């Protein structure tokens with residue numbers, strides 16, 4: 001398929017819906033892939049599958065069951081280390097990723113990669129080899145010999161990189177909210193604004209911004225516009241509000257406990273989807 005026009009024009013034209021296919025990865029960035037899934041299924045919910053049970057077999061079984069029951073209502077699933085550590089990357093987490101792909105759901109690894117370049121690249125290689133479609137990284141390590149190898153690897157493998165920009169917890173202000181001297185201008189700037197600028201230069205697929213800080217979502221959205229999608233965790237249990245986060249500029253909502261700990265996870269995910277549908281897809 002010949003691709004023409006800017007990315008936003010192509011999305012508006014609905015072009016990516018036809019591109020959704022793991023076999024066509026060469027033409028799809030992660031940003032495009034998740035956008036297409038989201039539009040096709042009319043949901044922007046990324047399930048944070050963070051179940052943590054003392055019995056590892058039960059953890060795997062229950063995680064699979066929840067994924068299967070909610071898959072119609074989500075556009076991606078996100079795993080983090082609390083599932084990879086007990087289950088093992090190649091002996092449990094990879095099964096969840098394979099099942100997600102079987103259900104046509106992309107998988108994100110919330111690795112918050114945060115080391116020097118060569119180990120970052122090794123860590124990202126492991127997650128991509130296990131099937132993950134995107135990894136989350138921390139921008140504090142910087143580009144050169146930090147995140148550059150991860151971005152290069154991701155580009156080579158048509159995978160995605162999502163960058164933390166302002167986390168959802170209270171302590172986020174201490175790092176992401178601190179004032180720093182912008183190395184480009186020498187002028188004071190908020191750290192998260194610097195990270196948003198850098199993410200544009202790095203051509204990140206997404207930025208993570210807590211739904212608990214809608215004013216930060218608005219500011220970051222002003223900086224990155226629709227070039228980079230904003231993913232917001234922190235709705236529900238952490239106190240963020242879906243409607244407020246979306247109106248501020250969040251494109252995707254990362255939701256964990258309010259779905260997987262609900263009495264009926266399928267129904268909980270369906271209700272969240274109905275709310276976002278009205279706001280994003282039918283508005």
Ligand code: FNU
Pocket residue numbers: 048049050080110164166167168169208209210233234235236237238254255256257258
């Ligand atoms: P829930 N998460 C987060 N805040 O909560 N990756 C961040 O700033 C961030 C995250 C993840 O509260 C967290 O690890 F960068 O149960 C968890 O997987 O809905 C999910 O988002 C939120 O879970």
